[in-house]
Amino acid sequence: MDDSSKAIPSSAPPPQYDRRRFLKRMAWVLLLFMAVYGGLYAANAALPYVGEGASVVYNTKVEHVRRAKIFEKAGDRRKLVIFGNSKMLSGFVPELWDELSGGEFYSYNLGLPNASKFIPVLEAMVASGNIPTEVFITIPWERSKDHNPLVFVENDKEIINQIVPFRNFFRDLAIFANRSRHKGGMKKLYGETEMYARKVIEDRGYHFIIGQSIHPNHELPDDKTLPADQPGRWTLRGAPEKTNPVDGSPNEHYQRLSNLLARHKIKAYFVPSYFRTTEWKPKPGRDPELVERFKDDPNIGVIGPDYFSLPNRLFSDFVHVNEKGAREYTRMLWEESKATLRRDRAP
């Protein structure tokens, strides 16, 4: 009943394998595959700025905190890092924060496009010697997953991204080639992208997402709204869990974070993100559930409400603030947090 020869030609002649031929074929396949792997690895490393803006910014920032000493110029100032997604990337201005703090802080922006996890980035930072004294969190960690003790490998996606860091190379190249048609050619676009990436590093992680801005002066008109906007309702950030709600076992992500914070004497704070005033109703006060959950936590505190509400004109698109909006958000964040930061002065 073996009709599997129909799926791919199989045991019909040729080929006929004996041990020698089989191993020879395997060797050739593996050799050629490793050559392809090596070629793609080299191409990807040689062209770090090929790709769409978000992935270039993401890779540039993550690689920078892994390799460089980002707090080299901090001296003995307090070192603050803010984590979040592209809202933070375009929202927090480190230079302004340092100025508002009167030089007390040296800050860094680790908002990353499409980011949903920050703990691995913090771990990588700390491992390379870039240890902050304070960390601002605007995205939660993951929920607990039921863990089967018989399963010893679970994070397939992370593994493949580690083994094959150039997985997006073809995709990035195709997108890059397509974009370059409207941007004066591939060489010019590559130069521009490289310039943007260097500026992100110079600005300590801050990046105004100009690519998505389509309105005059990069200001979203006041009357612009989305069908999904609900200005009469609040939205909840939600309090990330410390334990698995089903069996009470510790959430492994929270444990990792807590251990890291305790080991390196880092203080973490949940801080407000931001939305348009037309998007969600302004929410005064701290989230009581969040406050209650972390009230006795020695490493994690809560500052301010879940989000600030900003007018449309401070936004360049429906999601991200423009440069004026970033300065306003940074200023509001400082005003909201300065008392707590000074009270909880790090040792």
Place this chain on the structure above:
Amino acid sequence: MLFNSFQFAIFFPVAVLLYYLTPQGKRWLTTLLLSYYFYMCWKPVFLALILISTTVDWLVGLGLDRTQDKWKRRGLLLTTIIINIGILSTFKYSDFLFRNIEEFIQYCGLSWNLPSPVMVLDNLFSGTREAFIQWGFAAVDAKNALAEPRFILPVGISFFTFQSLSYSLDVFMGKTKAERHFGKYATFVAFFPQLVAGPIERSDHLLGQLTGRPNFTWNRCADGLRLMMWGLFKKICVADLISVPVDTIYGDPARYNGPLLLFGTLLFAMQIYCDFSGYSDIAIGAAKIMGIDIMTNFRQPYLSRSVAEFWTRWHISLSTWFRDYLYIPLGGSRVNISRWIVNIYIVFLVSAVWHKSVWTMLIWGLLHATYLVGERLLGPAMGRGVRAIGLGRLPRVLTLLKVALTFSLVLVAWVFFRANTITDAWAFLRRMVDWRGAEMGDLMALNLGLPTFETMLCVLMPIVLFTIDYFISEKPAWVMRLWGRSPVRTLLYVACLTAIMMFGVFGKVDFIYFQF
């Protein structure tokens, strides 16, 4: 444990090594332990169900072998059917039954909320609810703490209960002798390559292989690796990639126009084929490396020239199971036409229920039954019509038309297979054929849940796959000539591995048929 996981990539070579290092007489034990470990990686507690099914069928087999009394034999067979179908029904169908009874009662004007099957058992035997939840057989909906707990469907339950049941049926019908060794029989039921999603094997084909000398050759090893690689490509480079736009379109069909709905359904047709046949290829390949032959499950089904042919090419192990254990005992095609029609509808309704206990699945089954009945009743007339208009002299055109018609009929049925409700399915079909106002640019303009590059891959990969399948099925000599050149083979292997590496979707994406 999923085939498309690093866990399996580590487990399988170790399993093969242990398998061949074990002396032949004890090899069944190694296979059994590996298979149980494989299954327990989903949820250890569900192993209890495999053990119950295995024990019942083994004992029934022995009992059937020992007695020739007609009524005792029927009693034993009935016992195994009741227990196996009972287990399957409890986990798979009880919720559906209770919900529909409740809806019917409410439709009659009575307001009565029927508790869930778990709660009914808890009312009868206090403490059952907590026990089921604690052991992992039932769970509460995480999004609704007030909801009653429901049974969790064990992975592969439809497959291993049918495989185990087929053994008892074969012993009853005298097709095979009972296996006296419990461990060897248990290995047949739990053989890991085909445990959770088939192919559903028969005892006379598989049992002997598991207990005999494995048929290892380097050729078979190469075949097996090739099949596994091809299956993995189909699963993670095609099926899992396509699943995103399919879920997007079927999740909110009102947003999309006719061409996009058709596109979504075409993609689903490719998704389900690649997902299931990919799994089967990996299963067959893995077994081959272990020196075991298991049956083919798919043979380029979308190139079928009739729905009848489609069912000889799609999920072959299940269709032959129903043919041998339901259709033929009902009389098969050796009955009058009215009885034959009834038989066909029974078989396809049971097949639909086997898949899933939802009304849309029943419509899917009814449609296929209707197609087969239509083919038989209208076939002669259509044949005369074809000859009358001269199409008989254009065999290639005729074949193309037949393939296109069959595919279209199957596609309509897939809408019911995939849609959430019958209402959704009807609305989907009505809008799918309404192309007024649609433009080519619509396809690119709307977000289908994937970036543009990946959306392009969703179109390209199925075309590549379909082309390969077409040549394998229709031009085998040409393929063999090409395949005979070793540089070509090497390049194709490397291309496949590169595609898996670069475009494969990694991370937990279950196989579609795991929900059955």
